[in-house]
Amino acid sequence: MQMVTAIVKPFMLEDVKSALERLGVVGMTVSEVQGYGRQKGHTEVYRGAEYSVDFIPKVRIDVLTGDEMVDKVVEAIAHAARTGKIGDGKVWTTPVETVVRVRTGERGPDAL
Amino acid sequence: MAAASSGPDPSRSAEALLRARSRLLCPPHGSRRLGPEALRTALVDLHELWLSSRAADARIGPGTAVVALGGLARRDLVPHSGLDLLLVYDPRQSGLDPATSLRIGQALWGPLREPGIGGHHAVSTVGETVQAAISDPRDGMGLLAARAIAGDPDLVTHLIRVARNTWRDRLRSHFDELAAEIRARWAGAGNLAQRVEPELNNSHGGLRDIHLLNALATAELTEQPAAEVTQANALILDVRTELRRRSGRARDTLPAQDAEQVAHDLGLADRVELTRRLSDAGAAVASATAAALRAARPGLPRPTSAAAGRPSPCRRPDHGVIEHSGEITLDGHTRPGRDPVLILRVAATAARTRLPIDRGTLHRLAEQAPELRAPWPAAALAYLQTLLGSGPAMINVVQTLDVAGLWARLLPEWGAIRHLAPPDPAHVWTVDRHQLEVCAHAAALTARVSRPDLLLLGALLHDIGRGHPRRNPPTTHHCHHGALLTGQIGHRLGLSPADLAALTAMVRHHQLLPHTATNHNPTDPATAHHVVDTLDGDPILLELLHALTEADARGTAPRTWTTWRATLINDLVRHCQQAMPTAPPRDRHPSDQPGDGGFRRPGHLQGPSPLEELTHSTGSRFILDEAEEDGLRDSPPPRDGSTPT
Numbered sequence: 001m002q003m004v005t006a007i008v009k010p011f012m013l014e015d016v017k018s019a020l021e022r023l024g025v026v027g028m029t030v031s032e033v034q035g036y037g038r039q040k041g042h043t044e045v046y047r048g049a050e051y052s053v054d055f056i057p058k059v060r061i062d063v064l065t066g067d068e069m070v071d072k073v074v075e076a077i078a079h080a081a082r083t084g085k086i087g088d089g090k091v092w093t094t095p096v097e098t099v100v101r102v103r104t105g106e107r108g109p110d111a112l
Numbered sequence: 113m114a115a116a117s118s119g120p121d122p123s124r125s126a127e128a129l130l131r132a133r134s135r136l137l138c139p140p141h142g143s144r145r146l147g148p149e150a151l152r153t154a155l156v157d158l159h160e161l162w163l164s165s166r167a168a169d170a171r172i173g174p175g176t177a178v179v180a181l182g183g184l185a186r187r188d189l190v191p192h193s194g195l196d197l198l199l200v201y202d203p204r205q206s207g208l209d210p211a212t213s214l215r216i217g218q219a220l221w222g223p224l225r226e227p228g229i230g231g232h233h234a235v236s237t238v239g240e241t242v243q244a245a246i247s248d249p250r251d252g253m254g255l256l257a258a259r260a261i262a263g264d265p266d267l268v269t270h271l272i273r274v275a276r277n278t279w280r281d282r283l284r285s286h287f288d289e290l291a292a293e294i295r296a297r298w299a300g301a302g303n304l305a306q307r308v309e310p311e312l313n314n315s316h317g318g319l320r321d322i323h324l325l326n327a328l329a330t331a332e333l334t335e336q337p338a339a340e341v342t343q344a345n346a347l348i349l350d351v352r353t354e355l356r357r358r359s360g361r362a363r364d365t366l367p368a369q370d371a372e373q374v375a376h377d378l379g380l381a382d383r384v385e386l387t388r389r390l391s392d393a394g395a396a397v398a399s400a401t402a403a404a405l406r407a408a409r410p411g412l413p414r415p416t417s418a419a420a421g422r423p424s425p426c427r428r429p430d431h432g433v434i435e436h437s438g439e440i441t442l443d444g445h446t447r448p449g450r451d452p453v454l455i456l457r458v459a460a461t462a463a464r465t466r467l468p469i470d471r472g473t474l475h476r477l478a479e480q481a482p483e484l485r486a487p488w489p490a491a492a493l494a495y496l497q498t499l500l501g502s503g504p505a506m507i508n509v510v511q512t513l514d515v516a517g518l519w520a521r522l523l524p525e526w527g528a529i530r531h532l533a534p535p536d537p538a539h540v541w542t543v544d545r546h547q548l549e550v551c552a553h554a555a556a557l558t559a560r561v562s563r564p565d566l567l568l569l570g571a572l573l574h575d576i577g578r579g580h581p582r583r584n585p586p587t588t589h590h591c592h593h594g595a596l597l598t599g600q601i602g603h604r605l606g607l608s609p610a611d612l613a614a615l616t617a618m619v620r621h622h623q624l625l626p627h628t629a630t631n632h633n634p635t636d637p638a639t640a641h642h643v644v645d646t647l648d649g650d651p652i653l654l655e656l657l658h659a660l661t662e663a664d665a666r667g668t669a670p671r672t673w674t675t676w677r678a679t680l681i682n683d684l685v686r687h688c689q690q691a692m693p694t695a696p697p698r699d700r701h702p703s704d705q706p707g708d709g710g711f712r713r714p715g716h717l718q719g720p721s722p723l724e725e726l727t728h729s730t731g732s733r734f735i736l737d738e739a740e741e742d743g744l745r746d747s748p749p750p751r752d753g754s755t756p757t
Binding site: 009010011013014032033034055056057083 | 629632634676677679680
């Protein structure tokens with residue numbers, strides 16, 4: 001099992017969600033996060049004054065999936081979240097040893 | 113003389129008690145399922161029988177008694193409750209010493225601890241018990257409902273009489289402490305009437321408030337609680353009983369996910385009906401509790417001094433309205449039947465001075481105050497603005513008016529959202545309370561906008577369309593229906609066409625900024641142009657929606673207005689401001705014209721209502737007529753950046 005984590009632009013969330021649903025992914029966790037990558041934030045100029053925006057609002061998506069699906073999930077997220085502009089985000093995976101469904105006590109892939 | 117006895121096997125006896133409890137909660141297949149009230153009665157009988165048999169085994173005699181406190185004493189024991197018990201003794205009459213009495217107590221309730229039947233258990237003499245009640249008014253209050261389970265009934269009668277007199281005598285010096293504890297409890301658990309997930313026991317309007325009402329009446333400080341409080345007690349207890357039976361644990365907060373099932377268990381249609389009934393009950397209890405606390409203070413024993421008997425000074429904060437004994441009331445010359453603005457004047461004064469409205473005044477207003485004719489006079493609108501601009505103090509005032517039936521006279525549309533459960537689980541308040549919360553937060557933002565009067569009205573009305581039955585959800589979104597209702601209300605309030613248009617636009621588009629900021633690229637020029645076009649290039653409307661968006665988020669739940677959300681919204685607004693036409697339309701907001709100062713503050717104290725000056729403005733758009741077709745204008749721009757059509 002793998003945890004797929006993605007940081008994407010907030011307005012791309014619906015596209016990512018739709019793409020994952022088409023793949024048959026039935027659950028995800030979404031968090032509001034802030035940060036910056038290579039873009040190092042940006043500056044805004046408004047009425048002659050320059051505002052520094054260090055941390056950019058992003059959305060973090062966590063999807064728990066089986067090993068056989070992980071590449072498809074990563075690709076679906078990356079494709080759906082792409083605008084081609086700086087700040088589109090990142091997708092990465094981490095191995096997961098155990099999962100328990102709290103309601104039923106099921107473990108492992110059955111709990112996905 | 114009482115003595116400890118070996119008796120039957122205590123652990124087996126406790127197991128038998130647990131088995132019997134389980135059978136009551138989960139009857140075997142084919143057995144009748146008890147209703148909530150019958151279940152409570154059965155639980156009380158079961159535990160009384162168990163305790164009586166154990167007391168008999170312990171050979172408790174004269175001068176000793178087993179006393180029930182809490183739910184067992186009140187005969188309203190709900191599932192998974194602990195047992196609050198006291199072994200009280202008179203050392204002279206019983207001949208018991210402390211060590212022996214402790215042994216008897218251990219023999220009585222020791223078996224209860226192993227299987228996890230919680231509660232508080234104590235052993236003390238009558239004197240020690242009364243002393244504890246003196247030092248802690250909560251202990252004293254608990255003793256007022258004490259009940260003998262076994263042993264010497266005369267001892268318990270004596271104890272209760274001494275406890276009641278002592279509690280009443282000592283309450284004067286402890287009253288502020290008790291009131292502070294009650295307020296802290298309310299602050300922690302919230303208001304039962306207006307929480308989506310209400311706390312049934314500790315909240316304002318919950319069961320502990322009813323216990324307080326009963327205690328004050330037992331101490332002869334107030335009247336016995338009214339029938340509506342008794343009915344509320346039964347309903348809240350029924351909900352608590354079914355919640356605990358269903359969840360299988362000692363839970364007192366009704367989660368939204370369980371409300372539907374609990375409603376079904378109680379024979380109600382759905383969770384919406386349950387929420388409304390529970391809210392009505394909570395509002396009745398909260399109102400009675402607030403009134404009882406005010407009434408109890410003057411009834412307390414007073415020290416004899418030169419100050420005693422001196423009438424408290426009266427102040428006259430507004431015409432016909434006086435402040436007396438810490439309450440807002442009417443002066444002797446005021447004729448409520450001849451003054452249609454009086455309700456709002458009293459309400460605005462109460463909110464401004466942060467004082468409660470006297471109950472008698474509410475009754476007089478409810479019986480005699482005439483209807484406000486449409487359009488409202490300017491003074492009525494000005495007092496409404498003062499009320500709305502008072503911040504959090506306004507919430508209690510509006511709730512008080514609503515319980516008295518006065519708020520619905522001013523805003524009949526309120527009835528559709530009163531105690532209505534919101535469809536969105538992010539909300540912690542019912543829809544009516546959410547509107548008031550948003551209004552209170554908007555009052556703190558009035559300095560940021562050119563038209564604070566419109567901001568406050570928009571905050572009050574932004575979700576008024578939620579009460580509309582959702583027969584055709586896609587086309588009758590609550591914003592659309594809210595705009596229609598706002599048109600009616602604004603007309604009744606006497607708003608000018610320009611203000612009416614701006615207000616309906618606020619309600620109609622109050623989700624435009626958060627929706628656009630989270631679903632569309634804020635740096636894309638098409639996004640900003642879409643917003644600007646939707647708002648008809650009106651910078652003041654954008655400014656109002658910006659403030660309303662923040663107030664709406666803050667009034668939804670704690671921590672909803674996050675830095676994350678604020679950054680997105682502020683970025684979008686900044687881009688929209690840059691995309692705005694350089695000169696605002698001059699016919700829309702005459703307050704921006706020279707001579708008016710360009711700023712409107714709520715409240716009659718700042719002079720005549722500026723809205724009155726606007727009744728002659730012309731050339732404004734009237735969004736009410738466009739509300740249905742306007743739905744197309746909220747459609748988002750394409751994400752590829754092309755200009756929306």
